[in-house]
Amino acid sequence: MSMVKMGDPVMANQNVPQATAERLPLYYRTLQRLVAIGKTRISSSEFGGIVQIDSTTIRKDFSYFGALGRKGYGYDTQHLMEFLKKILYQDELSKVILIGVGHLGTALLNHNFQKNNNTKIVKAYDVDPLKIGTEISGTSVHSMDELETDDNREITAAILTVPAAHAQKAADLAIASGIHGFLNFSPTRLVLPQDAYVRHVDMTVELQALIYFLNHAMEERKS
Amino acid sequence: MSMVKMGDPVMANQNVPQATAERLPLYYRTLQRLVAIGKTRISSSEFGGIVQIDSTTIRKDFSYFGALGRKGYGYDTQHLMEFLKKILYQDELSKVILIGVGHLGTALLNHNFQKNNNTKIVKAYDVDPLKIGTEISGTSVHSMDELETDDNREITAAILTVPAAHAQKAADLAIASGIHGFLNFSPTRLVLPQDAYVRHVDMTVELQALIYFLNHAMEERKS
DNA sequence: GCATTTTTGTTAATTATTTCACAATGTTAA
DNA sequence: TTAACATTGTGAAATAATTAACAAAAATGC
Structure with missing residues (x-):
């Protein structure tokens, strides 16, 4: 019907x-x-x-x-x-940027979602002068200052892998440059305009939740 | 009441x-x-x-x-x-192991959950001879073979950061050594005994879900 | 070609989660 | 001390998600 x-x-x-x-x-x-x-x-x-x-x-x-x-x-x-x-819109390439080239950021750049997914990290940003100008797995690292002036309206989302203390600031810059979607690996809860959307990946929370379930929920499992 | x-x-x-x-x-x-x-x-x-x-x-x-x-x-x-x-059982130290010292594993070792959490990665395993014997942020990297013989009944959980193709094998070894909890960063759906518990952290899924919501759910948001 | 088996798509029932609404009660300030 | 206020804790209502049950229809095997 x-x-x-x-x-x-x-x-x-x-x-x-x-x-x-x-x-x-x-x-x-x-x-x-x-x-x-x-x-x-x-x-x-x-x-x-x-x-x-x-x-x-x-x-x-x-x-x-x-x-x-x-x-x-x-x-x-x-x-x-x-x-x-x-x-899933995987028939067209989704371009994303990565903000924060620490260990986790580097891991994501190396992985780069490319194997089976039509998604590509096209540019990375960091504040560390030693990283700026380098290239990781084919993605060049730029100064955070550029984020402020870049036009990212063609970019689908930003991956946030900066320290918690800088997450909001980085997100604000990204918003200003035209980005609406965030994959936030920092524990910070971002304050964003209504038309923005965030997903959190919080490994500490996941690990604690795991430990909680192991200690509690597991005990009373039927057989 | x-x-x-x-x-x-x-x-x-x-x-x-x-x-x-x-x-x-x-x-x-x-x-x-x-x-x-x-x-x-x-x-x-x-x-x-x-x-x-x-x-x-x-x-x-x-x-x-x-x-x-x-x-x-x-x-x-x-x-x-x-x-x-x-x-959350955070008043006693939870010891965890990490299996797979690639980029992501290294990122987790460097972070090591310690800042505010009573959780510690006490040992890491890998198959790469170049990594075995080294130490990352105070955690020593051991051969995967040792996992087979170690007694890990005191270990709360294993963090799985191995390539998808090896995740099940690694999990089996961990199970055999006495581990019941897994934080699985690989996309593989593990087959495990009933008394084991897994949580998935799947960054590709998260990114695709983000893109999906940006393209669909967002369009029809009330104002 | 017909009977049997498989498996979908869907409605209904169940279970889980969130939100509403508000009485109860402690807090604060005069 | 007392009145005004703030805020919890919780039943009940509303929403959301999962699971059950099964008719419909196609596939398979004879």
Whole structure:
């Protein structure tokens, strides 16, 4: 009845729940792997086994984008992968910048998300004169001052890997240069305009949460 | 009525929702900061402003552990911080190991969670002969072979920063040596015994989710 | 070609989480 | 001391997310 109109998949997402949206990248990468090893079809339950998510949840997640599978058959991995690629905007290159070339920043520059993703760190910024002018894995490091004057309206997001004390200041500069999205690796809670969006990656929080669950939740697990 | 019995705070957690538990580390760190700058009291709404979480959610979160605040006054930052410290087991040192001394592993070793947290990376493992025997920020790097024979029953968790292809193998070794908790930075979904617990930190997923939200969710934000 | 099996897509039920609303109670200031 | 104020803690309501259940339909095997 309430069949979502397909065609341009990017349009088909009025009411995708946040929880669903956050699983899409995992689905996408898993499908890339499956396609790479030559698997052409997969059922929701086999797929669920791989990503460790209940098969019903997976079918429901996909259903927000229309009917992507075939009854009695499952999903065509190639087709599904390409569909998700469009949904995730991974069919066009997303340019991002990195602010803060410390150990973590360097790690991200070396990784650079390129292997399977249409995402590229195109420029890095730091305050350290020893780093400015160098190049790490093909990305050149520039002075933070340049951030102030650069026009970054074509840049999708900034990865913030500066010390906590400088995160807000760096974010302000990035906002001023035209950036709206942030992947914030510092523990600081940024204060940003309404049209900006931040995701946090907080390793200390994750480690503490892990320790908490090990000590508490685990004790009372059914068998 | 259903007042939680206090005293030993660690006992007071029959039914702490997962969502609440995952916020506790953020609360804890924020309180550390507030105490450090000399703030002695805070209301749930001021606190909520800082951590960017609705004040009702904060009060409800705290309420699972009993009555921690005072009506008409708010919360005593020092007291609350110490309470959370106990809850989070941060009053005793948690020893963790790190497996995989690449760029990211090195970044984590340098950070080492020590600044405000009672958590320490006590040993690192890698397969690279050039790294084995070295020391990074006071943590010595050992051969992966040792992991097989080490007794790590005293170790709380392992941080997995190995390439995806080796993550499962490394986790198996860690399990065999007595470890139950994992902070997995590789995209691999680990297959582990029931009494083990994993948390994922997946930067590629986070970046893709960010890009997704920027392109979709953002468009239809109320004003 | 037909019966059996598989598996989707979806509605309904359940569970989890957040938010509302406000009584209860301590705090503050005069 | 007392009135005005601030703020918690919490039931109840609203939202969001997951899981169950199953009809519909396609695939498979004979």
